[in-house]
Amino acid sequence: MTDFPPIPKDDTVLVLSHMQNDFIHKDGKGARIAHDQMYGTGTMDRIKALVAACRAAGIPIIYHNETFRPGHPELRETRGGYVRGTGRVLGLASDQMAIRGTWGAAILDDVAMDPTRDEFAIDNGKVDPFTCTEFEVLLRNLNRNIIMIAGLACNFGVEMAARSGNERDYGICVVSDCVDRFLGDYTERTLTDLLPLYGRVETSDVLIRELESQ
Amino acid sequence: MTDFPPIPKDDTVLVLSHMQNDFIHKDGKGARIAHDQMYGTGTMDRIKALVAACRAAGIPIIYHNETFRPGHPELRETRGGYVRGTGRVLGLASDQMAIRGTWGAAILDDVAMDPTRDEFAIDNGKVDPFTCTEFEVLLRNLNRNIIMIAGLACNFGVEMAARSGNERDYGICVVSDCVDRFLGDYTERTLTDLLPLYGRVETSDVLIRELESQ
Amino acid sequence: MTDFPPIPKDDTVLVLSHMQNDFIHKDGKGARIAHDQMYGTGTMDRIKALVAACRAAGIPIIYHNETFRPGHPELRETRGGYVRGTGRVLGLASDQMAIRGTWGAAILDDVAMDPTRDEFAIDNGKVDPFTCTEFEVLLRNLNRNIIMIAGLACNFGVEMAARSGNERDYGICVVSDCVDRFLGDYTERTLTDLLPLYGRVETSDVLIRELESQ
Amino acid sequence: MTDFPPIPKDDTVLVLSHMQNDFIHKDGKGARIAHDQMYGTGTMDRIKALVAACRAAGIPIIYHNETFRPGHPELRETRGGYVRGTGRVLGLASDQMAIRGTWGAAILDDVAMDPTRDEFAIDNGKVDPFTCTEFEVLLRNLNRNIIMIAGLACNFGVEMAARSGNERDYGICVVSDCVDRFLGDYTERTLTDLLPLYGRVETSDVLIRELESQ
Numbered sequence: 001m002t003d004f005p006p007i008p009k010d011d012t013v014l015v016l017s018h019m020q021n022d023f024i025h026k027d028g029k030g031a032r033i034a035h036d037q038m039y040g041t042g043t044m045d046r047i048k049a050l051v052a053a054c055r056a057a058g059i060p061i062i063y064h065n066e067t068f069r070p071g072h073p074e075l076r077e078t079r080g081g082y083v084r085g086t087g088r089v090l091g092l093a094s095d096q097m098a099i100r101g102t103w104g105a106a107i108l109d110d111v112a113m114d115p116t117r118d119e120f121a122i123d124n125g126k127v128d129p130f131t132c133t134e135f136e137v138l139l140r141n142l143n144r145n146i147i148m149i150a151g152l153a154c155n156f157g158v159e160m161a162a163r164s165g166n167e168r169d170y171g172i173c174v175v176s177d178c179v180d181r182f183l184g185d186y187t188e189r190t191l192t193d194l195l196p197l198y199g200r201v202e203t204s205d206v207l208i209r210e211l212e213s214q
Numbered sequence: 215m216t217d218f219p220p221i222p223k224d225d226t227v228l229v230l231s232h233m234q235n236d237f238i239h240k241d242g243k244g245a246r247i248a249h250d251q252m253y254g255t256g257t258m259d260r261i262k263a264l265v266a267a268c269r270a271a272g273i274p275i276i277y278h279n280e281t282f283r284p285g286h287p288e289l290r291e292t293r294g295g296y297v298r299g300t301g302r303v304l305g306l307a308s309d310q311m312a313i314r315g316t317w318g319a320a321i322l323d324d325v326a327m328d329p330t331r332d333e334f335a336i337d338n339g340k341v342d343p344f345t346c347t348e349f350e351v352l353l354r355n356l357n358r359n360i361i362m363i364a365g366l367a368c369n370f371g372v373e374m375a376a377r378s379g380n381e382r383d384y385g386i387c388v389v390s391d392c393v394d395r396f397l398g399d400y401t402e403r404t405l406t407d408l409l410p411l412y413g414r415v416e417t418s419d420v421l422i423r424e425l426e427s428q
Numbered sequence: 429m430t431d432f433p434p435i436p437k438d439d440t441v442l443v444l445s446h447m448q449n450d451f452i453h454k455d456g457k458g459a460r461i462a463h464d465q466m467y468g469t470g471t472m473d474r475i476k477a478l479v480a481a482c483r484a485a486g487i488p489i490i491y492h493n494e495t496f497r498p499g500h501p502e503l504r505e506t507r508g509g510y511v512r513g514t515g516r517v518l519g520l521a522s523d524q525m526a527i528r529g530t531w532g533a534a535i536l537d538d539v540a541m542d543p544t545r546d547e548f549a550i551d552n553g554k555v556d557p558f559t560c561t562e563f564e565v566l567l568r569n570l571n572r573n574i575i576m577i578a579g580l581a582c583n584f585g586v587e588m589a590a591r592s593g594n595e596r597d598y599g600i601c602v603v604s605d606c607v608d609r610f611l612g613d614y615t616e617r618t619l620t621d622l623l624p625l626y627g628r629v630e631t632s633d634v635l636i637r638e639l640e641s642q
Numbered sequence: 643m644t645d646f647p648p649i650p651k652d653d654t655v656l657v658l659s660h661m662q663n664d665f666i667h668k669d670g671k672g673a674r675i676a677h678d679q680m681y682g683t684g685t686m687d688r689i690k691a692l693v694a695a696c697r698a699a700g701i702p703i704i705y706h707n708e709t710f711r712p713g714h715p716e717l718r719e720t721r722g723g724y725v726r727g728t729g730r731v732l733g734l735a736s737d738q739m740a741i742r743g744t745w746g747a748a749i750l751d752d753v754a755m756d757p758t759r760d761e762f763a764i765d766n767g768k769v770d771p772f773t774c775t776e777f778e779v780l781l782r783n784l785n786r787n788i789i790m791i792a793g794l795a796c797n798f799g800v801e802m803a804a805r806s807g808n809e810r811d812y813g814i815c816v817v818s819d820c821v822d823r824f825l826g827d828y829t830e831r832t833l834t835d836l837l838p839l840y841g842r843v844e845t846s847d848v849l850i851r852e853l854e855s856q
Contacts, residue, residue: 004295005294008294070543073566075569076570078568078571079359079384080385081219083384083385084410084412084413089411115498120497120501126565128377131382132563132565133560136560140506141502142504145293146293155408167299168778169779171296172297172298186400186408194400197303199297200296287784288779288783289783292782337765346777347775348766350596351596351716351768352715354597355715355716355717356718357720382564382568383565432722432723436722507787508647509645509647511813512838513808513840556806556809559809574721574724588805588809592770594725595770595774595802596773597725598721599721599722599725622828624726626727627725
């Protein structure tokens with residue numbers, strides 16, 4: 001067991017992963033993917049509390065959104081089908097989901113961005129926030145080096161952000177009760193057995209308390 | 215279930231992940247990590263057969279090696295310990311493992327590189343072959359777009375190569391009986407439930423047969 | 429002198445760099461930067477002819493746009509001013525230029541995007557299309573490996589695309605009479621002495637002829 | 643004219659670019675490229691003084707070396723010759739230069755690495771230290787954010803490090819009298835007109851004085 005110092009409010013960014021209408025809102029085209037996971041388990045309420053605590057502590061927020069150009073040119077079938085990925089497998093192109101500029105791609109009202117402070121959205125046709133986006137540009141301009149991750153999906157966007165951030169020597173903190181269990185007990189074991197190898201895995205109440213006492 | 219065309223011998227590279235003395239050889243400093251996994255299960259024999267089939271089919275091989283400069287400057291403790299990663303957690307620095315130029319970092323004799331054909335090694339202080347290495351330089355100069363992955367560790371180097379290659383639209387093929395089960399049944403489920411989302415997961419006998427009939 | 433085969437219409441993408449109102453249109457906030465360069469020299473007419481020829485030949489077009497979030501968080505002053513760059517030096521933040529969603533950031537009507545074919549725009553708060561954008565995602569999904577570059581600014585966005593594309597083993601073709609001479613005779617020498625080291629440098633009439641005869 | 647604070651000794655790394663036998667030593671296969679530039683002009687003496695000052699100030703050094711595997715697989719001819727680059731144009735493959743493990747690829751004795759302190763070499767088959775190397779891994783583990791660049795070649799490795807570092811929001815300082823003028827007065831103008839857009843350009847005597855007074 002590793003002892004971590006309190007999450008430092010002056011070196012941390014909150015990353016909200018894929019909190020978009022098409023995946024989570026009851027009217028979203030992909031509501032089947034995560035609506036129940038987020039609203040049927042108290043997860044959304046905990047995320048909202050975490051967002052409020054981060055705002056009170058002056059922590060910037062980056063919304064990592066999975067979005068596409070019309071026609072989903074980012075998800076073409078190539079190499080005889082050997083190029084897959086969750087965007088293709090979950091049918092985002094065939095179901096016309098998360099197209100930029102549409103309601104489906106937009107951030108859920110329940111965690112709406114506050115444009116009066118350091119809150120930014122990045123668009124990404126893939127699931128790793130580091131690979132082909134302005135994520136790291138923002139991290140470096142904000143001069144923050146620890147990413148605290150909540151949202152969807154624990155085994156895809158969240159786990160990839162943790163792995164890929166670790167590759168680049170960013171600090172990692174996954175908020176274990178602010179993510180889904182899309183793959184059931186496999187996801188549960190990802191949280192207990194795998195993600196602690198890449199950084200801290202902690203519940204939101206502990207992290208909020210740490211933020212409040214700095 | 216997805217039907218894949220036969221693995222194309224003119225668009226594929228075999229990636230051998232972390233087949234190094236310190237992790238696998240009985241005398242390696244980290245033999246505890248993977249010696250039994252590789253030699254006690256027939257896995258090494260299957261990898262050797264796969265290597266032979268790839269050579270016969272004219273498929274290039276890239277050895278992805280986890281190696282470090284003396285003193286392991288790539289694994290310093292930073293950000294109050296929030297920067298972890300398997301290199302740090304498995305004690306590679308404290309145990310002075312996989313230092314470049316030493317026997318421990320070198321490729322296992324059982325799968326030695328053949329320098330007379332397109333076989334290359336890349337050194338990497340991290341586990342993603344794409345992030346900070348010449349892996350993609352070689353892929354592009356070889357003009358190959360599908361990576362067939364075998365070796366160590368299924369949930370670390372292998373899974374990260376699959377995820378990160380998919381981010382960049384490379385085709386993925388994980389050879390399911392040529393990798394370890396370091397995390398036991400969790401690894402087993404990674405092979406059945408997770409990795410098929412990123413590409414093809416197939417046993418070596420099927421792949422070898424496909425190569426032989428092209 | 430190198431002999432190049434005709435620019436292959438099935439492996440090429442046209443990259444239009446920074447063809448945006450704020451930099452080029454007479455009413456743009458930064459019209460001083462490039463309006464005369466583009467409209468006073470016939471350059472814009474040649475670019476339009478090149479675009480028409482690419483469309484006739486079935487060549488996809490990627491618009492590389494320099495754009496920013498409100499407040500220009502991508503251009504903060506950091507590291508005591510040692511972090512500069514053309515965005516900061518040319519006053520894009522202080523002059524509130526090229527903000528996403530505004531007219532100033534949009535593509536010039538004279539080379540408007542045709543959404544009915546493979547034409548895509550990428551947003552970038554920096555000038556290298558490869559570093560923090562979806563440029564390479566699109567290249568790989570389009571399965572194209574040569575970038576033909578026109579637009580602004582020869583020594584910044586265009587030269588950086590050529591250098592950075594060469595690093596990644598993409599083919600390079602700079603259209604020498606479809607770019608500015610923002611730095612005067614220095615830019616002229618960049619076209620004759622430097623850029624040929626990274627790829628082909630050719631005039632639009634030759635390239636158009638090559639496209640028409642394939 | 644920009645006023646810069648003194649180069650901060652606790653946030654800076656010295657990058658020595660391509661200080662290798664094959665390019666600089668009188669017996670190197672590519673001595674024509676830079677031997678006279680370095681030894682006939684006092685440049686080497688100034689670099690040695692800069693290295694000494696950095697060591698006295700506790701500044702880490704990263705040697706950025708252009709090196710290749712035997713057979714130069716990193717420099718194959720692809721895409722009908724549209725993929726060029728200085729490595730190909732200067733004949734590094736045909737002349738069998740800078741092969742890893744040989745004397746030609748090694749660092750010049752005059753600026754030999756001191757392995758007892760934070761001095762590291764990176765191997766790179768391309769000229770951008772950021773793209774496919776462990777450069778940024780080292781920068782982040784050293785927790786340094788400003789790169790002070792000296793060595794070869796001003797318009798290739800040095801300029802690309804400055805451009806590419808700026809893309810990633812690292813601070814830039816080019817040591818103007820510790821680099822070559824390989825392209826003559828074009829290089830001179832790169833130092834006066836272009837590189838100041840990306841960071842600080844300063845002579846070694848001023849920088850050494852700043853380091854000595856911290």
